[in-house]
Amino acid sequence: MRINICSVPVDDQAKALRFYTETLGFQKKHDIPLGEHRWLTVVSPEDPSGTELVLEPDEHPAVKPFKSALVEDGIPFTSFAVQDVGAEHERLDALGVRFTQRPTDLGAVITAVFDDTCGNLIQIAQEIHES
Amino acid sequence: MNDLYRAIADPTRRVILDELVERDGQSLFELCGRLAMKHGIGSSRQAISQHLEVLESAGLVIVRREGRYKFHWFNGEPLRAIAERWPTKDPGETSR
Numbered sequence: 657m658r659i660n661i662c663s664v665p666v667d668d669q670a671k672a673l674r675f676y677t678e679t680l681g682f683q684k685k686h687d688i689p690l691g692e693h694r695w696l697t698v699v700s701p702e703d704p705s706g707t708e709l710v711l712e713p714d715e716h717p718a719v720k721p722f723k724s725a726l727v728e729d730g731i732p733f734t735s736f737a738v739q740d741v742g743a744e745h746e747r748l749d750a751l752g753v754r755f756t757q758r759p760t761d762l763g764a765v766i767t768a769v770f771d772d773t774c775g776n777l778i779q780i781a782q783e784i785h786e787s
Numbered sequence: 788m789n790d791l792y793r794a795i796a797d798p799t800r801r802v803i804l805d806e807l808v809e810r811d812g813q814s815l816f817e818l819c820g821r822l823a824m825k826h827g828i829g830s831s832r833q834a835i836s837q838h839l840e841v842l843e844s845a846g847l848v849i850v851r852r853e854g855r856y857k858f859h860w861f862n863g864e865p866l867r868a869i870a871e872r873w874p875t876k877d878p879g880e881t882s883r
């Protein structure tokens with residue numbers, strides 16, 4: 657058994673695809689019409705055959721209140737690994753991305769949290785390896 | 788006034804204030820991360836939330852909503868009452 661996909665619930669798949677590719681820099685992997693929505697996934701250009709992120713419609717009535725409650729408390733829906741949180745913060749901030757938590761040094765890890773414009777907060781994290 | 792003394796009597800609440808002084812305007816998530824990772828305080832998010840309510844009712848923390856987000860800010864103003872009640876002299880003006 658292996659983990660090949662994970663998902664984020666988005667309020668608009670077209671908007672999500674733009675944000676996750678044009679702003680974050682992921683690549684579209686699958687885009688298959690499926691009823692009124694699409695099976696839409698992106699991958700990291702650093703690992704194109706790796707885990708796919710499904711941009712999944714957040715239609716179920718329970719999802720929106722759940723997402724709102726997480727956002728209110730600043731809790732990210734998921735987390736991505738980056739080489740340099742400071743550099744990513746600077747790059748994304750220049751693109752107009754709203755951060756709810758600026759880069760924060762927590763010892764073993766540096767993290768930051770931003771809004772994906774589709775109803776979720778996302779964490780980026782950089783592991784600190786002691787040399 | 789009693790709310791104020793009760794609020795700062797608890798060590799976890801004092802650490803919350805320390806962290807807000809270091810960076811003002813934090814989400815609950817950021818505060819919990821700092822308490823856990825920097826101070827080894829493993830209290831639940833619910834417990835930290837309750838600590839924040841005590842600090843808020845003492846006027847030491849102000850909660851502001853910005854759109855869909857909620858941030859916590861430090862307010863040192865109530866502490867002034869302590870210094871006024873028990874004034875301290877400057878080093879130069881000791882009475883002996």
